[in-house]
Amino acid sequence: MSQTTLAPEGTATREPSGILAFENVTRVFRTGLESHTALDDVSLTLQESQRIGIIGESGSGKSTLVRMALGLDRPTSGRVLYQGRDIHSFSQAEWLAYRRAIQWIGQDTGGAFNPRWTIRKSMMRVNTTLCGLTAKDAKDRMESLTVQMGLDAALLDRKPAALSGGQRQRFAIVRAVIPEPKVLLADEAVSALDVSVQGTVLNLLKEYCDTADCALMFVSHGLPTTAFMTHDVVVMKNGVVVEHGPTRRVLEEPEHDYTRQLVDAYTYDA
Numbered sequence: 668m669s670q671t672t673l674a675p676e677g678t679a680t681r682e683p684s685g686i687l688a689f690e691n692v693t694r695v696f697r698t699g700l701e702s703h704t705a706l707d708d709v710s711l712t713l714q715e716s717q718r719i720g721i722i723g724e725s726g727s728g729k730s731t732l733v734r735m736a737l738g739l740d741r742p743t744s745g746r747v748l749y750q751g752r753d754i755h756s757f758s759q760a761e762w763l764a765y766r767r768a769i770q771w772i773g774q775d776t777g778g779a780f781n782p783r784w785t786i787r788k789s790m791m792r793v794n795t796t797l798c799g800l801t802a803k804d805a806k807d808r809m810e811s812l813t814v815q816m817g818l819d820a821a822l823l824d825r826k827p828a829a830l831s832g833g834q835r836q837r838f839a840i841v842r843a844v845i846p847e848p849k850v851l852l853a854d855e856a857v858s859a860l861d862v863s864v865q866g867t868v869l870n871l872l873k874e875y876c877d878t879a880d881c882a883l884m885f886v887s888h889g890l891p892t893t894a895f896m897t898h899d900v901v902v903m904k905n906g907v908v909v910e911h912g913p914t915r916r917v918l919e920e921p922e923h924d925y926t927r928q929l930v931d932a933y934t935y936d937a
C-alpha cells in the first residue's frame with residue numbers, strides 16, 4: 668500500500684482530508700482475459716494551496732490519477748474525496764460546483780478548444796454552461812485574465828488554428844482559471860512548448876496558484892519544471908507511490924532506487 672499525506676513545507680495546520688484526496692484507490696483495466704492494475708492502493712492528500720508534482724515513467728499511472736480526480740473514470744476500489752466527500756456521491760448541483768472547483772490543463776493545446784469556434788466562443792460556452800457563470804462574469808474574467816497572461820485581447824476572436832502553440836496554451840490556462848478553481852490539474856501542460864514559452868507559462872501558472880490559493884497537481888516528465896513548480900513530489904511506478912516528500916529532498920537525495928534511476932536518467936539525458 669502506498670500512503671502519503673502531503674502539505675506545503677512549513678504549513679502549520681493539516682486537514683486530514685485536505686481539499687482533494689485519493690483513499691486507497693485501485694484501478695484495474697480489463698481487456699478480454701487480460702487485466703492490468705494501473706493504480707494500486709494509492710492514498711494521497713492534496714492540501715489547500717499545495718502544489719504537488721507527480722513523476723514516474725510512462726505508464727506508471729499518472730494520467731489515470733488525473734482522470735480519477737476529474738471523475739472521468741471511477742476507482743475499481745477506494746474513493747476520491749473532495750473536501751472529505753466521495754465525488755461519486757455528489758448530487759447534480761454538487762457535481763456542477765465540483766466541475767467548477769477542479770480544472771484541467773493538458774498537453775494537447777488544440778484539444779482544449781472547438782476548432783470551428785473562436786477562442787472567445789469556446790470559453791464563453793464552457794464557462795456559462797458547464798461552470799454556471801453569468802455571461803457578464805465569464806466575459807469580464809476572460810478579458811482581464813487574457814491580458815494578465817500577456818495576450819492581446821484581439822486574439823480571443825481567432826480560431827485555435829490561427830494561434831501559436833504558446834498562445835493556445837496560455838488560453839488553455841485562462842479557460843481553466845476563469846471559474847476560480849480550488850484545484851488545478853496540469854498534465855504535461857507545458858511539455859509541447861519550446862523552452863522560452865515554457866518559462867512564461869510556468870511563471871503565470873505558479874503566480875495564479877499563489878494569488879488565488881489554488882492547489883496544483885503537476886504531472887510532468889520534466890524534473891527541473893517539477894522542482895520549480897512544486898512543494899512536494901510523488902514518485903509513481905507501476906501504479907504504486909514509491910516515494911514522496913519535499914521536492915528538493917526527493918530530487919536531491921532520493922531514498923528509493925527507482926527515484927534515483929529517474930534522476931540519474933534525467934541528468935544523463937540533459
Ligand SMILES: Nc1ncnc2c1ncn2[C@@H]1O[C@H](COP(=O)(O)OP(=O)(O)OP(=O)(O)O)[C@@H](O)[C@H]1O
Nearest residue numbers: 696698703705723724725726727728729730731732
Ligand atoms: N482505458 C484503458 N484501458 C486499458 N489500459 C489502460 C487504459 N488507460 C490506461 N491504461 C493503462 O494503465 C497504465 C497507466 O496509464 P497512464 O496513462 O495513467 O500512465 P502515465 O503514467 O500517465 O503515462 P504517460 O507518462 O505515458 O502519459 C498503462 O499501462 C496504460 O496502458
